[in-house]
Amino acid sequence: MIIVTRKDISKEDYVRIERRLTELGFKLHPIVGVERIVIGAIGDRRTIDVQSLASLPGVEQVIPILHPYKLASREAKPEGTRILIRPGLEIGGRQLLIMAGPCAVESREQLLEAAQVVAAAGGDILRGGAYKPRTSPYSFQGLQEEGLRFLSEARAVTGLPVVTEVLNLPDLDRVAEVADIIQIGARNMQNFGLLRAVGRLRRPVLLKRGLAATVEEWLMAAEYILSEGNDQVILCERGIRTFETATRNTLDLSAVALVKTLSHLPVVVDPSHGTGRRALVPAMAKAAVMAGADGLLIEVHPNPAEALSDGEQSLDPSQFTRLMEELAPVAEVAGRSL
């Protein structure tokens, strides 16, 4: 950690800073520069709140050197994490996992039809929301418990494991009964109570990046889950919010390539939310694979024009089937098997 002091620092303030750092267990290396003194402080800043140091009189800036995450970092664990979803189905290794299905579970028929499309086209995991976060209180909020039952049934019929979102802490047990992978949505990426709670389960967690979350904050959210003992975290890039409104979000594929260097955790990409436009999904799905994604999360609806949520970005069955065919050679070039 580097402490930059003010140009005009008083002797008393400087002494107080040194004393405080020493109390916190840091070893100090003051460097007297051209305009000010800079203190190199050796120790593990991850256990203290470094920003509080910034409020000491005479401190201009506190610059952390180490990443604030430990368990999530590739330095802590150089080899990539592989998560076994079920025998023969693993994420983080050579397999490119395709998670697909409707944005929301809307009815038994809709879900079963979608699940069969996904299975027939070679998808690996069924996605579908029973609890839906909606901007408007007047929009469809999901079938909730009934939706979970339909997901169970769809899994029984197709054999596909299920990924579905938990929205509120009180629903976690119910969701965990059904979900093979528990999804934490973008709006809940910093719902720390929920992160801790899924951290105490032994179930894979799909952690979506918040729509204005930095890569560092995203990995710190993973750290919350890991620090509770659950090491089965799958990161999911789903687009960030920027000034550009021509796409629903800005799909940040550089973050995927970057996170693969910073962390050992597997990363999947959601090109459906990432772009918000069906026509862009196939190209961005393929681009995501080349950027290093370990899997894809794709919205498929038997009849997008009738969808109660996000139909605009859902593929129809024939589009999804074609995409799966097109993905095979892309995966191969990327050294992956579909």
Place this chain on the structure above:
Amino acid sequence: MIIVTRKDISKEDYVRIERRLTELGFKLHPIVGVERIVIGAIGDRRTIDVQSLASLPGVEQVIPILHPYKLASREAKPEGTRILIRPGLEIGGRQLLIMAGPCAVESREQLLEAAQVVAAAGGDILRGGAYKPRTSPYSFQGLQEEGLRFLSEARAVTGLPVVTEVLNLPDLDRVAEVADIIQIGARNMQNFGLLRAVGRLRRPVLLKRGLAATVEEWLMAAEYILSEGNDQVILCERGIRTFETATRNTLDLSAVALVKTLSHLPVVVDPSHGTGRRALVPAMAKAAVMAGADGLLIEVHPNPAEALSDGEQSLDPSQFTRLMEELAPVAEVAGRSL
């Protein structure tokens, strides 16, 4: 609502769009333009999910005309909402309310000292977090229940009402026992379960704007609370996330002026989080008043250099006292009383 059709739309697709809109209860006004047909659809789009229309084949764009919020809009209620915190203390009227105190409740002594500073300087409401959302699982997470007890005591001693944050749904009852105003933090602005739950209380709610939330989304979050029957919502601007990193956030005072035209709800401003720098707080507090704020939320700490959270942006007692003195003439020029 305006439906823009594609240039090359087929007759079948066009007929299907018209049928769907008619089924949804809209009255249609097709306009045959130079390059495409545009359909004016009259009806209340707020009860349906308009974006699903965007996935109908042949639709290029769906443009809503009305705001998606009803209860929060000034059109629905032209006069400003006034919320009585306690007899003689009202927000949304002529009074400029000052809510101040430490970011986090750290100890009985720290809180009582801060509360006395706030009371002595003429502050109206005591702020202090018992439950703290922290980016790192290794940072101080708040005193929780003990913190709530200290807040109760500080209120008893100083007579100041208390605003404090509820972080997780299971803690709501406990928080509501103590809080005169329940705070929903920026990270929870779209925690819809929590919004509904505070919507069922009869207690003022301070709703912070999410750090990447549009004004429309912010008002829709208020709509969640209002739609459950609680009409005592206070909006709080606390800075948004932008490319600029020289300040912690970008305090969006234009949004304050704008929201006062769009909505009847009172608005307060948090210049401490908004800037993240103590030295900028006084200027931005005064600017907020001129932008139309009904109140301010200001961090004060008896000893910022020892703060466990956000000390960098906290005023010390003498700085706060000076700010209160400086605010008086500013409030007066703005037609407010302090």
Place this chain on the structure above:
Amino acid sequence: MIIVTRKDISKEDYVRIERRLTELGFKLHPIVGVERIVIGAIGDRRTIDVQSLASLPGVEQVIPILHPYKLASREAKPEGTRILIRPGLEIGGRQLLIMAGPCAVESREQLLEAAQVVAAAGGDILRGGAYKPRTSPYSFQGLQEEGLRFLSEARAVTGLPVVTEVLNLPDLDRVAEVADIIQIGARNMQNFGLLRAVGRLRRPVLLKRGLAATVEEWLMAAEYILSEGNDQVILCERGIRTFETATRNTLDLSAVALVKTLSHLPVVVDPSHGTGRRALVPAMAKAAVMAGADGLLIEVHPNPAEALSDGEQSLDPSQFTRLMEELAPVAEVAGRSL
């Protein structure tokens, strides 16, 4: 164009709006809605300044329906534009063009060495800046005219055509003498005088997207060039500025996929500036190809550690050679030839 009037519009204001629109040549279709009157105005809004209508009393909002660009739009020209750089070298068709070289021309030796690396590895075009836009007046500003001479020489030696940036209008003639493709940098995307000037040349122009430019503004910048008669515009995505600072910029590959649907112009991607980190360049180069890019712009330096500008994001010769080998099968899967 749709004119949304205010809820409380007076009769006089409404009549004035209708008169004004009629004067401007629009045919009007008023739609009386639940809360307000909406006017559908048929005509070509591209020749007038629609925003001035927004200031008419009684107008709440003006919503354009058509894109503001004409010549750049795919509706105007459905087939993709192909630009012949030299016999056998075309962009916008099946070929994937690789433009590579150092960020800045630093010396005769450095440039010749880089050019030979590019040529040997199969690159198509040599890039290199003689005039460099630098944030600091104290940084290296480019070799300028001498740099142009070295570019000429490198072309003579290797046979590679040259793309280089024009920074200031007075230098345009000199740059145009040497450049096979004239580059307009991100900071100059809305330097309209410069756009008009290159629009009057008959030379391909590489138009970089501004770092905070929307896709629409980018296409409007192309429209400036096209409207002067130069139809050889190549768009270049090079990353946008967002809140994320872990990468230098956020490479917006969705914009590439989107622009290919909106416009007929070829698009290239610059993963070097887009990410600012050498380690991410290969993955993002491949991702760009899958997103639909017609070419790539890649920084290569004989010795990145000695680079005077942007060494951090430059590949060294062996990294570039390996990337070229890896790109071949990616191009093939994307239906391209390298």
Place this chain on the structure above:
Amino acid sequence: MIIVTRKDISKEDYVRIERRLTELGFKLHPIVGVERIVIGAIGDRRTIDVQSLASLPGVEQVIPILHPYKLASREAKPEGTRILIRPGLEIGGRQLLIMAGPCAVESREQLLEAAQVVAAAGGDILRGGAYKPRTSPYSFQGLQEEGLRFLSEARAVTGLPVVTEVLNLPDLDRVAEVADIIQIGARNMQNFGLLRAVGRLRRPVLLKRGLAATVEEWLMAAEYILSEGNDQVILCERGIRTFETATRNTLDLSAVALVKTLSHLPVVVDPSHGTGRRALVPAMAKAAVMAGADGLLIEVHPNPAEALSDGEQSLDPSQFTRLMEELAPVAEVAGRSL
């Protein structure tokens, strides 16, 4: 400057880094930390391109300590700069300067009428664009030389000094003949050739912040002008581009308060472009004064509904006159005279 080395750095790489830094004239202070070596490098990094160091093998990060600007910094010149526009009219001191007028000069009549309104209401300086940067090539581009003549005439009639924008380098002489203050627009904030050229004049320059420029980049742009010898730079905050679209831009008043601490240069605020909405201009003008602005730039049009550019954000004469009256007590509270 701090050089953070990689965890796994080789001895050779480490030695090379030390050698390079020493060659560049830095004195080195290596600190051996828990996980890596960090080198404190003492010297003036402002004369070299530090980012090139980041590309040395073994370097993970280069962290500058000093600001990159010198002449613009308050450390270099603690007292605020005052610029005399004409005898009795100074910016940067106690006077709050009001620059007002139409966005674009549209006709002799329009300009003279606007100028008289400004003068009558007590405005100090007349603004008006003769050369207009427009997103569309089909929009009104300004009256250009004729517009300059009208500005001259308006000055002669009203006695108000004139601020007007130079768009292209070849027009600079013509603009400088007329302008008392030469405006560099937001799109040209990093048009370094233009910055250098106005830096060689002895005329006040109003430097608008680019719409995605950081505060540091903005001050570096000022540094370009200052480094050429012109020390009469006035900074102008005019809103930045963020995800929020409810206002045209996000007026960043925190940046004003911040810049007053970082730099000695005077700062003015443009609430018209900053918000893009006439109704928000008065509140934000007053807020700007409290945030520390030394002046305001306000659009006034004799008849906004007929404006050829930005009418939506222009005040009409009576609105401007009322604002001037309301500003007087605000200025007084801020310790300013109007």
